[in-house]
Amino acid sequence: MSNSMQHAEHSVAHDDHDHSAEEVRKHVNRYLLIGLALMIGTGLTVWAAFIDFGKFLPGGESVNWNVIVALIIACAKGFLVVGFFMHLISEKKMIYSVLAFTVFFFAALMYLTIWSMEHSNIVHLQQ
Amino acid sequence: MEIPYAVKPRPDTGLYNAKVGIWLFLASEVMLFGALFSSYILLRVGAPAGTWPHHWLNVILGMINTIVLIASSVTVVLSWASLKMGQFGRYRVFQAITLLCALTFMLIKSFEYRDKFNHYEFQLKDGSVVDGHVDWEKTTAKVPKWIPFKLSGEGKIVVEHANVISKYPTTAENHAQLMEGPAPLSKEAKEAEERPEKEIEVSQVKAFSNYGPWHNTYTAIYFTLTGLHALHVVGGAIVIFMIWGPLAGVYRKDPVRYTNRVEVSGLFWHLVDLVWIFLFPVLYLL
C-alpha cells in the first residue's frame, strides 16, 4: 500500500475518538455474529408463519398470534440492525432526541389511524 | 469559504454535519414507509373477512432475498470498519460484494414481478373463474399485460395449472378458494397434476386481469411497497457505487471525509435493509 494510504490510516485512527481503529477491530466479530443472528431470525420467522399458534396459545381464534410472533421477530431483527449496524446504541444524544420525536409521530400515525376506524362499519375483523 | 464541521465533529454535539443530515433524512423515510404500512393495515382491516390474500408470493424467493439483503448489510458495515482500520483494499472487496448483493436482490425481485404479470384471473360468462399462468406459446389470442384489459378478435387462451372455481364470488368459500392461490411449496408437484391446463376461448371471457397492481388492494400495496423499496435499493446502490468507484480518489486527499461518506451511505443502506425486514413477513408470510 502506498504512503498516502498509510497516512490515511493514521489520520482516520486519530480523528474519531468514539470509533478508533482499535475499537472497530474489536467489533468486527460482533458484526458477523449479528449478521448470523439476523439470518437465523429470518429462518425463524418463516418457520413460525407455518405454525398455527392459535391452537396452543391463549385467546384462541380471537388473538392473531401469528401476526404478533412475526412482528416480534421483525422488531428484534430491526433492533439488531438499527442498534449495532447503524450504531444507534452508542449514538450521540442529539440523534436520540430527533428519533424520539419520529418514534412518537410514527406511533401516532399508526395507532390513531386504526383507532379512528373503531366504530365505523367498514371494519371487518378477520380471523 | 468552508462550511464548519463538514468533516470534523462539532465539539458540543459530537457529530459532523452529514451525520445529522442523514439521520434526519432517515427519520423522514421512516415516516414515508410508516404511512405506507399504515395504509396496508387500514386496507387489510377494511377488507371483508376472508378476502385478504395469504401466501400469494413465493416464500423461498422472499427468504433468499432477505438473506441477500442481510448479507449486504453485513458487508456494508464491514467495509466501513475496514476503512476505519485503514484497509482500503478490503473496503473495496466488501463493498463490491454489497453491490453484487444489490444486483442479486433486484434480479430476484424482477423475476417475482414478471411472474405476477403472467398470472391471470379470467372471469367467464358462465360465472366460473379460471386462474393461473398463461402459456404464451400455446395462446393464440392477444392478451394484454397492462391496463386496460380488453380482448378483441378471436383465439384461445391456455392457462397452465388452472385453478377453476365454478362460481364467483358469490359465496365466501369460493372466494376463499381463490384467495388461497398456489398451495405451499412442498405440494407443488402434486398440484401440477391435479390442475391440468385449461383452454378458454376469447368469446367466453367476461372480464379479466393479471396480478399486476390493479388486481386488488393486496397486489396494489404489494407493488407499491416493494416498488418503492426497490427504488431505494437502486438509489442506495448507485450512491455506494459512486463512492466506491468514480469518487474513490477522495480517499487519498481526505480519508476522514471519505470514511464519513461511506458511513453515511451505509446508514441509508441499513435503513433499506430494515424496511425489508418488516416487508418480508408482512407481505409474504402474514
Place this chain on the structure above:
Amino acid sequence: MDSAHSAHSHTHAHDHDHDHDHGHDEHHELGFWQKYIFSTDHKVIGVQYGITALLFLFFGFVLMMMMRWQLAYPGHAMPIVGKFLYKILGPSMVGVEPDQMVNGVMVAKGNPGVMMPDLYNSFGAMHGTIMVFLAIVPLAFGAFGNFVTPLQIGAPDMTFPRVNMVSYQFYFWGGVIMLASFFIPGGAAKSGWTSYSPLATVADAHVPNGQTFWIIGMVFLITSSLLGAVNFITTIIQLRAKGLSWMRLPFFVWAQFVTAFLLLLAFPPLEAAGVLQLMDNLLGTSFFLPTGLVVAGQASVVSGGGSPLLWQHLFWFLGHPEVYVLILPAMGIVTEIIANNTRKPIWGYRSMVYAAMVIGFLSFIVWAHHMYLTGMGTRIATFFQTTTMMISIPSVIILTALFISLWGGSIRFNTPMLFALAFLPMFGIGGLTGLPLGFNASDIHLHDTYYVIAHFHYIVAPGTIFGLFAGIYYWYPKITGRFMSETWGKVHFTLSFIFMNLLFMPMFIQGMEGMSRRMYDGGTFYLGTDQVHGLSNWVIGLNRNISMAAWALGLAQIPFIVNFFYSINNGKKITNDNPWGATTLEWQTPTPPPHGNFEKPIEVFRGPYEYSVPGHVTDYTTQNEPDKHSHGNPVRS
C-alpha cells in the same frame, strides 16, 4: 455528498484550518448561471425563493379575484380578462354569455368570458394549492428561513449549500408543473386543494389529467421541502456561532427550527398518499376507491376494496402540521420586529420557545378534527377534540407574550411594526373562531361552510401574510442597502388592513347562515325559495361586497409592488449596517452580506433581545458584544 465542494476547498492553502478561518476567500467571478440561477449561496437562494413565491402569491390572488367575479355576478362575462381566457383556455372552460330577454326582446349578448364550472373548480383547487405550497410556505420558510436563519446564528452558509440549491430547483419545477396543468386537455386539478379521493381520481375520464400533474407537482414540492428541512435543522444544530446556546437563539430561529421538523416528519405521509393516488390515477389501482363505486351512473371498472378515508388520514396528517408551518415563521418574524420596535426584551421568551415546541408536538395528533363528518367513532372524535383544545393553549401563550411585550414600550410605529401589530388581533380572530370548528358538535353545523374559509383565511391572509409583509419591510434594507418608502408602506398597510377585514369578516356571517364553500354560483341557486330553508337575499348579496373588497385589496397591493421595485435603486440609503438598531446577528454583517457572511468569526455573549439595558450607551446591546468581565473589546458604559 459534497465532492465538488471538497475539490474546491483543496485549492486553498488553509483548508485544514476551516473551523477558525472562514469567510476570507477571494471572490471568484462566477458566471450568470452560477451566480443567480444555480447559486449555492443561502442569501441568493433566499431571494430566489422570495421572488418566485411573491409571483405565485400574486398569481394565486388573481385566480381568486376571478372566482370572486363568478360568485358576485354568476354567469356574466368576466371583464378585462374574459376575452383573453376565452382565447387561451377554449370554450369548454370559458363560455359565452347566453342571449337575454331585455324588455321582452331577445338580445344576443355573446360576450365571451363566462367562467364555466370546471374552470371554477380548477381555480379553486389551484388557488389553495398555489397559496399554501407555492406561495406562503416558500416565502415564510424558503425565503425568510434561507436568508435570515444562517445570518442570525452566525453561520457562513447552510450546512449543505448544494442541497439547498437543489431544493429551490425542485420547488421551481414543481411550480412549473402545476402551472403547466392549466393548459392540458381537461384543465388543472379540480378537486380542491385537499384532492379528496375518489373524486380526485374520477373527476377526469382520461389520463394523464390535471390531477396527475397535481400529484407529480406535489411530489416535487414535497421533495423540495424535505431537502430544505434537513438542511435547516442540521444548520441550526451544527452551525450556531460560538456562545450561541439554544436559549440565546432569536425566536425566529426557534420558529424555523420547529417548522422544519414539521415539514420533515409530516410531509412524507403526504408523499406516500401522493404515490398511492398516482397509482390509482395511472395504473388503475383502488387504494382510495371503494367496492361498488359508481361514476356517472356507471359501475366503475376497478377492483375496489380501497378506503376513501385513507386519503383523508394521510392528507390531514400533513395538512394540520402544515397550518403551523404557515403560522410559526410569521410568529417568528413578528417577534423580532416587536422586540426591535418596542425597544425592550420580549416578555416570556422561554415560555414562547416551549410553547412553539408544544405546538409542534401537538400538531401531529390533532389532524382528524378535519374529519369529524366522516363517521368516526365518538371516543376517537373526543380524543381529537381534546388535543385540538390543548393546542390552542400554546398559541395563546405566544400571542399573550407578544401582547404583554408591548406594555410600557416606547413603540416606533414604522411600517414593519404596523404589520406586526396588526398580525396579533388578526391571528387572534382567526384562532378563536377556530374553536367552534374544533368541537365536533358545533363543527357539524359549520363544516365546509364559508365560516371555515373565513377562519383559516384570517390566520393565513391577515395573519401570516401580514407577518410576511412585516418581514419584507424589515429585512429589505439588509438585502438592498435601502429602505422601502415609509409613506407608501403606511398606505399599503392601511388599505390592506381595511380591505382584508371587509373581505373576510362577512364570510363568517355567510358561513353561519349555512352557505356551503363549494358553490359555483355563490348560492344563487338557493335564492328565491322560502326564507326559512333557503339563503336570504342579504346573505347572498354579501358576495358582492366581499368581491368588491377583494378587488380593492388587489388594488391596494399596487403601492407595495411599486415601492418594492422602486426602492431597490431609489429608496433612502441606510447609514450603517444596523439601521433599525437591532440586537441580533444578521445586522452585524456588511450590507449586503458578502459570500460567507461574516468578516471574522463571531462570538455570542448574550440573549437575543437585550434592548434598553440600563447603563448601556445605546438602547440595544448586540448579541456579540462582550460582557464587561470577559476580555475583548472594552464596553462603553
